[in-house]
Amino acid sequence: MKVFIGIDLGSTTTKAVILDGKANVVGRGITNSRSNYDVASQIARQEAFVQARFKLTRDAISADSELSGVEELFLPLLDRKFRLNHHVEELDRLAIELHNAADGPRHAAYSGSLHELLDEIVGEMRQRAGKHFGALAMRKSEFFRDLAAADYMQLAEEQSDPKGITFETLTGLFDQAILPVENSTSAAALEQLIDEAMDAALEASQVSMAKRVDRLRGAVDAARAEVLDEVATVGTGYGRQRLPFPKEHIRSEILCHGLGAHTMFPETRTVLDIGGQDTKAIQVDDNGIVTSFQRNDRCAAGCGRYLGYIADEMNLGVHELGPLAEKSTCHVKINSTCTVFAGAELRERLSLGQKREDILAGLHRAIILRAMSLLARSGGIEDQFTFTGGVARNPAAVTALHDLVDENYGERTTNISADSIYTGALGAALFAQRGHQEAA
Amino acid sequence: MNSPMSDRTANGQLFTAGIDVGSSAIKTVVLRTAEDDGEKVLALRTDRIRKRDLRKVIQEAYSMALEEADVAPDSVAYAASTGEGELVDFRRGHFYGMTTHARGAVFLVPEARAVLDVGALHARAMRIDEMSRVLGYRMTSQCASGSGQFLENVARYLGVALEEVGSLSCQASTPEQVSSICAVLAETDVINMVSRGISTADILKGIHLSMVGRYLKLLRAIGAEEHVLITGGLAADEGLAQAMREQAAEAEMGLTIHTHPHSIYAGALGAALWGSFRHRVLARRAGTTEN
Amino acid sequence: MSNSQTERNGDVQKERSMALQKELVGGHFDALGRAKEEGRKVVYTFVPGNLTELMRSFDLLPVLPEINALQSGMRKLSGGYISEAEKQGHSEDVCTYVKCDIGMLKKGNVGPTGKPIPEPDLLLLSYTGCCTFMKWFELLKQEYEGCPVAMLHVPYQADGQVHSHYRDYIVEQLRSEVIPKLEQVSGQAYDEDKLRSNLTLSAEAEDDLVWVLESAKNVPSPIDAYFGGVYYIGPIFGAFRGTPEGVDYYRTLRSEIEERLANKQGPITPDGELDEERYRLVIEGPPNWTSFREFWKMFYEEGAVVVASSYTKVGGLYDRGFRHDATRPLETLADYCLGCYTNLSLPARVDLLEDYVRDYSADGFMINSVKSCNSFSAGQLLMLRQLEERTGVPGGFIESDLVDPRYFSAANIKNRIESYLQMLEQKRGAAA
């Protein structure tokens, strides 16, 4: 099968989308781009391939009428098995790196006790791994880094001081260890994990569907055997200049976002993308062609990192901010523009006894207000509107945006899709696919 | 002299305190001014605020400092606040940051004719005279780029304790400049450098150099010539001072950059010193009006 | 290169007009350097609303601080001058031309070519199209305490019309304020015949200039009317309007361009001739001088040619028919001043650009908004919208500065230009 890949190398996350020859999405992948752009784009694309493999599996199962309905049982199972295995594999690597870090000269004083403590913590993390990937589990994040960090920090806090090892020491070790874990990747290892997960899932299915398991195995094997032929890849995004692609395979993220949004919501005329380090307001015509755009970068105020920074200040995850802010009944006007000053203002206001949620609501409004001026600059919102980028996952940001759009432009259809973070990658993949068609 | 305050000036000595309320820490100084042997510092302390109730931290810091100095609260003639002093409810007077840093600087390094105060959120440069009068100043305003917090963030991303930053930076061999000036977005840069295998020392030095670039601009803008004293929290960072010396020399600005172990207390010291001065002025005034 | 008039000079092609232009500008700075020894008097004035013919009729040498500033920018001296001025207490926020000039003065008033610039004998404040001019010369007046100032206030064409009382007001000021001061400084009496003959020369050069600028209506265009254009306007906006040298320069230039046109050649860039014209653009706003080459390259690398620009009209708008008219010497000077580009109302500026987009068959237009200049920049975002609406052509917006290197972010600007051109390309693809 011919596939086309789009990679959006964002400042915060890297996204990959795989399309088939008819421009259907067959796989998506996302990862942190915090550490290394090249690695991040590889990981995102591998993830997308994993998903593509799963999609093929799903298609193969659905194609067999005797297996009707089985995909709804089998695929989640497969997915969980895979994720769990993957998580455990990463935990193993984390354990090694933690111990390596603990051998550093700075920690000599602790000698053995530090290693013991780490073993304890990692052991407990392994215990918890199963829970993260249970059938009904709600995962707070899809990134290993976040899941592992949450567990680790909690355990570190519980177990630190009593043993004379400070919490700061432990967090320092984690920060050091997580980088190499995130930065190493191996396609072969992933293939292996997929295989194992498939086998394990088949194994597990045996009990419930003994009779049809052979057909199922047949479908699964067929999906495994399918060769995914990468025809073309187009890269875009903040870090696109660093992609090891020839210039003609790199597109401006503005165009990619425009096209991606147009493909998802063909009636869209205005796109707002708030990513980690930049914000873009884009106007597109009825073919998805960008007619005007505005962007903001180089200053964290107004981008996703603003919220990320605030979340750090409050010891919360970014995903927790929105829901908390939604509880607010009256929002506070934030005076500081700068992210760091806003952080200080937040502390000051908290110490004056103002409510967390009200301040947070104010902070969300502040970031959306900045986006509103960008939107206004790009030409306003005349018609259907789409909100993309990581911040579109934040419910409070979405609410603030709705309110402000309503107040200033009247009611507008606003699209927000769960997949909107992939908008840029989708656009890039479409360029890859179109480019190939044109060449052919 | 019969003013109600004069009993606190017993035996020709006078106790004053300076409390510098910063955005990240409270600095407290207790000072004795004696007619025969000038000013003597009796206690110095820094209390990080972290996420605690500010009023409480101030109160505690003050009591502990007095205890350290062995001075009873009611023998303090003048408690002066500086910085965000509103919450210091026991103060007798307030002096503003530049006034106190200038005074503190001249006290610590008498030949200083310019002060560079780098705190958690702001950096400011002042040109002063030998009487610690502020002749001109420049400060960074609404952007935290290049502030103490900026450095703190970078240190956090690198997993380095603040106290280690300076010595690490001094070990750098080939400093790597950061391209992003944003205190928050520098994170990406820093992490990129880490993954490119650049040593922590080189990264920190690069950060220091980019900060120093801004400070030198401030100093140039105020027309600083000769001796400059770094005050505020970042004075403790010898890496910064070293980077500053290198850059200033390279730019041929003719500056001598000083730090002082008590630089971080410059504000609090200045407040205590001005408190002592002001007390005497007020006492004299009270004296003259009564005559 | 088959062209007989073009010779290879290193990697860069030099046309005769280029050499001539260099000669003129260099010669002028030389003359300035010698002015004091030779006892010649010097008048400082501004490009928009400059009264070169009048000054020359008194044998006075004009100095144009804006040109000094832009030259300092191109020679990468401006950064130091600006910080010098800021050190003296000038705000970061204000026009950098002023600061560049003040900084240069504070550092000894050595001109961009390394020759000293003489102190002014008169500050002729042609207050045209920019409020900063007034502050600029007030500041200079503080530096040159004894130097007289002549204020010529040119009313703004707020409603797009030249009212007769505007013209009367200017002529009155010329009579009662400017000419007496010029007489006093030069020690010569006002000689209207001399003025007239200068004005005749002006009109001649203006004809050729307009022809050259309009040659860009051809596809492909033989010139770049912005990056190349700034060289073409140098002599006429500088000190050579109303001089035989000026006339000569424009005649030469015109004949060169005529030849390029006949040979269907594209514009010359610092990297040689552009062989494929891929985009035709109209540009509003002055260029960036500190990274002029780099900036230009971002365009020609992509095959973008600027076919018309408003910046080349700051020192006089001639392509709408105005010519200096020797039969009504003072009135024509008044009309000239009133018509300079930045003295036009915003709606008139939009009309002009709209016509440019149409008349020059542009694929797009771009605004380079400079931080320094409120006169240009305030309102450009609305201009952008209006132009997009009226022409149906997408507009691009970039931000930089004239001579402050701190405000030229090459990566950002390049990113924007690239994205913009890709957008034009995509649009073209869809239309095809």
Place this chain on the structure above:
Amino acid sequence: MTTDLAQLVERVSHLFEDLNFQSVRDWKSEEPGRHAIGYMPIYVPRELVHAAGMLPVGILGGGDRLEIIRGDAYFQSYICHIPRSTIELALTQRLEALDGMLFPSICDVIRNLSGMWQMLFPERYVRYIDLPQNFDPAVGGTFWRQELDTLRTDLGRIAGREITDRELQHSVSVYNENRRALRQLYEARSARPWLFPTSEVYLVLRAGTVLPVEEHTAIVRRYLELAPLEDDRREQDMSRVVLVGMFCEQPPLGLLITLERAGCWIVDDDLLLGLRWMGGDVPEDGDPLQNLVIAYLEQSAQTASVYQPEGRRGTWLVDSVQRNVAEGVIFCAPSFCDPALLEQPMLVAALEREGIPHTQFKYSENTGQFAVIREQAGTFSDSIRLWSEA
């Protein structure tokens, strides 16, 4: 605070906070056929508007309470704030009550704003008022007279009748009255600044931008009576300063409060010059238009926007410092305000020649954080306080 004063202050604060110009709408709806004409900060001959039976309304941006959403779409980040908030007010229909807008030539930003207005609101009356920079009655005076004549004709056309000399004479006398009251207020504040805190004086003044002038004069006079009755207003050990640079974009109220809290009594300023730009009385008899022309040429406020043919910049500032026995000058100018900021070095030079202490900082009308300004102003007042005794 006595209830009378509290009521007065509440009334003027309310007018200040009302971004919808309700008082103007109310005034218009009281009688059919009434018109209101907006004007940007200074040098607008309000007498002409008044004489046409219209209400001149000062438009001074949106302050710190207006969220700027669309206004930012029209101005780059390096342009001052007032034009964007003014556009925002207009785009959000808050200026519906205005039948026209006058843009005096204060600077290129306001100048270009007049063009933007023409494009954005083609159905409304817009006029750019070009002030002569030549002060010869025969040259600049003639020009100004023609400009005023055009304005007079235009306003007459909107009003549906010609403006008579008699009406104009009456308007001149009404405005003379108002100017006298304002001068008294400034003198009173300068004599005893603790009785007339600037943050309050500002609000009283500001009411004059939206109220009919007669009503405003009454409020000012009433305030002059009431404020001294407050017995908790006492003299304090603070520094006396003159505040300059605010002739166009107005500072947020918080800034004025901050300055006072930081130990500065403001004894003179260039706030709300739109009401005060004419230094003295305009003759009430004779040709009223000519009187206005001569008044502009001879006694209008010196600001950065008007050329000063002879003498040095800043003589008025030095005069003000001396007249008001001020101890220092604070330059407080809007960020990116070219006229004010280019003027500053000249004023500094004038002060330095006289040995008058000064300091400077920038604001924008929506500045919300005053910590830095408080430090700067505080240090300034500290230095005056400490060094005057040393």
